[in-house]
Amino acid sequence: MGKVAIVTGGTRGIGRAIAEALRDDGFTVVANYGGNDEAARAFSDETGIPAYKWDVGDHQACLDGCAKVESEVGPIDAVINNAGITRDGTLMKMSYEDWHEVMRINLGGCFNMAKATFAGMKERGWGRYVNIGSINGQAGQYGQVNYASAKSGIHGFTKALAQEGARFGITVNAIAPGYIDTDMVAAVPAPVLEKIVAKIPVGRLGRAEEIARGVSFLCSEQAGFVTGSTMSINGGQHMY
């Protein structure tokens, strides 16, 4: 059995591409998801990768979910913190609930998953965390004070945890995707999306597989000297 990798939000979009890439790399992969049972069933049927349902924003659910994965599949060696949501709106229109929910899931999920898995990796002397941030956490974005803050927080979380993991063979890195062709971006109104694509030097949206390639590298044995870094994969839209 290969090393065990878990991809949160791994049943759709970028997470699905990551799960498939890590499986092709020889990891034993498990996907987590939040609520869309139908997508999760289709994912497992098509890929053979098991899917476990829990809310990554719920601390206890992460502890219980990871313990279940470890007893059924094996010790978790790699965590891809990919689950994320948007609740867009200008500050004037954003409710406290929309602020809190995005922080709870997008940033809180990283903390919860690390709490559930870090001790085991430390004991075994090997581990990989890849946290999916965003171009909008680097550059900010109109109507996204919640999302930009959570994603920016992920970049800080990554650098801090990298310092704690380094002595134990645990690397912690982030990827900051630009605009990728998934359901999340499909929710952006067409005229807004047109304007966004016009600002991407490469001239198109990214593909989920292009993010997965980066994760694949960061989880590899050869990436053992890469830690605390953020890889921007954004078609040249923001050079950070």
Ligand SMILES: NC(=O)c1ccc[n+]([C@@H]2O[C@H](COP(=O)([O-])OP(=O)(O)OC[C@H]3O[C@@H](n4cnc5c(N)ncnc54)[C@H](OP(=O)(O)O)[C@@H]3O)[C@@H](O)[C@H]2O)c1
């Ligand atoms: N698409 C982009 O352009 C883009 C750009 C920059 C960064 N990102 C980031 O990349 C990541 C993936 O984005 P995507 O576009 O692939 O998103 P997506 O297509 O909307 O898929 C999101 C995934 O996250 C899961 N999820 C949502 N809330 C969850 C929760 N509370 N607990 C567990 N799982 C949960 C979903 O599960 P269900 O299927 O059960 O809902 C789904 O599998 C996100 O963190 C996003 O912020 C995306």
